[in-house]
Amino acid sequence: MEPGIDMVDTVLECAGTAGQQDIPRPGNLHGEDAVWQETNCYMDLWIELLYRWRLDPRAALAFTVTQDFEGDHFTFFKYPSADLEQLYGTVVQEMAIYDTLEAHVAEQVGRGHAVLVEVDSxxxxxxxxxxxxxxxxxxxxxVESIDPALQRLTYFHNVGRYTAEGDDYRGLLRLEPELRDNALLLFPYAECVKRVRAPLEGRALSNAAAAQMRMHLDRLPDVNPVTRWREVFDAHVRTALARGDAYFHHYGFNLPRQLGANFEMLSHGLTWLGEHGYRVPPSIIASAASMATECKVLQFRLARAVARGRADACGECLDTLESAYTHVTQGLLNSFGRASTAHA
Incomplete structure (x- = not known):
């Protein structure tokens, strides 16, 4: 144990445990059977927040159809604020930070809001x-709760809900002198999550979710993102081999993980729409799910290539992903159409 670290100052609670056992988790997006149990920090905390509020996070997953290849990464996917507001009555707005972070978090949490804030892991x-x-x-x-007097807060991160106290609390909120008095440290980006009206339910919810799907299908990439990725894939592999494990760790997170996790979330969203009366052919759901597993295979193959120092073109994986993407998007266009066409 490192000096000065009090390991009993922290309480770890996995998703669905420690007081959350009675909270429904439809779809169990962070379950042990998930291909990508963690997606990205922003997406994962929203999934857990929505479960905490007894809402189904699958209803708002239509936006995942818009993911594109951005040249050096796949779109870092996250719930659009407008979609969250429409379906769940939740407004997300940037916070003004000018005092201590502790003071601002305490004020907003005290008003019944959650605070999303960038911190140091x-x-x-x-x-x-x-x-x-x-x-x-x-x-x-x-941040779900905070007690400045006890220097204790509970927060959602990745796939769970956790508690931090003592040194961890002071470090997260920049209360230690070396953080508090450092003029070179910029204020962190923070958002306030306000539940301003009741969430949609029943047919109103499913109709709105289907309308979001049609709207997002209007925003499909012009070219299959996997096609664009494979055009530069060999060059990416050469770079990963040259730069080694540390670089590949970041590459794996921002490309195969984001692509695979995104389409795993899409498969859950399509399952939800099917459960609520919309025709979603099982083959489309299966193809979206297959992209998640194939990205996992591709990532393993790349990791092995880096370890051995020998390039792997991963042609079979890219063939499967390219074909599955086309099947998913064309199938969804046939089933839902585009918002622009529906209102033409």
């Missing part, structure tokens, strides 16, 4: 296997 006890007290890595958490 160095102080996050749930990252003990990776960054905790080892490295400084930016991530986003959702």
């Amino acid at each position: 160095y102080y996050l006890p749930d990252t003990r296997a990776t960054a905790y007290r080892r490295g400084h890595v930016k991530t986003t958490i959702a």
Whole structure:
């Protein structure tokens, strides 16, 4: 144990445990059977927040059809604020930070809101296997409760709900003198999540979710993103081989993981639409899910290539992904159409 770290200052609670056992988790998006149990920090905390509020996070997943290849990464997918507001009555707005972060978080949480804030994983006890007290890595958490007197807060991050106290609390909120008095540190980006009206239910919810699907199908990429990826894939592999494991760790997160996790979420969203009366051919759901598993295979193959120092073109994986993407998007256009066509 490192000096000055009180390991009993933290309480870890996995998703669905420690007081959350009675909360329904339809679809169990972070379940042990998930291909990509973690997607990205922002998406994962929203999934857990919605479950906490007894809402189904699958209803708002239509936006995942818009993911594109951005040249050096796949779109970092996250719930659009407008979709969250329409379906769940939840408004997300940027916070003005000018006082201590602790003061602002306490004020907003005290008003019944959740606060999403960028923090340093160095102080996050749930990252003990990776960054905790080892490295400084930016991530986003959702603060649910805070007690400044006890210096204790509960937060959502990745696939669970956790508690931080003592040194971790002071580090997260920049109360330690070396953080508080450092003029070179910029204020963190923070958002306030306000539940301003009741969420949609029943047919109103499913109709709105289907309308979101048609709207997002209007925003499909012009070219199959996998096709664009494979055009530069060999060059990417050469770079990964030259730069080694540390670089590949980031590459794996931002490309195969984001692509695979995104389409795994789409498969859950399509399952939800099917459960609520919309015709979604099973083959479309299966193809979206297959993209998740194939991205996992591709990532393993790339990791092996980096370890061995020998390139792997992953042609079979890219063939499967390219074909599955076409089947999914064309199938959805046939089933739902585009918003622009529907209102033409």
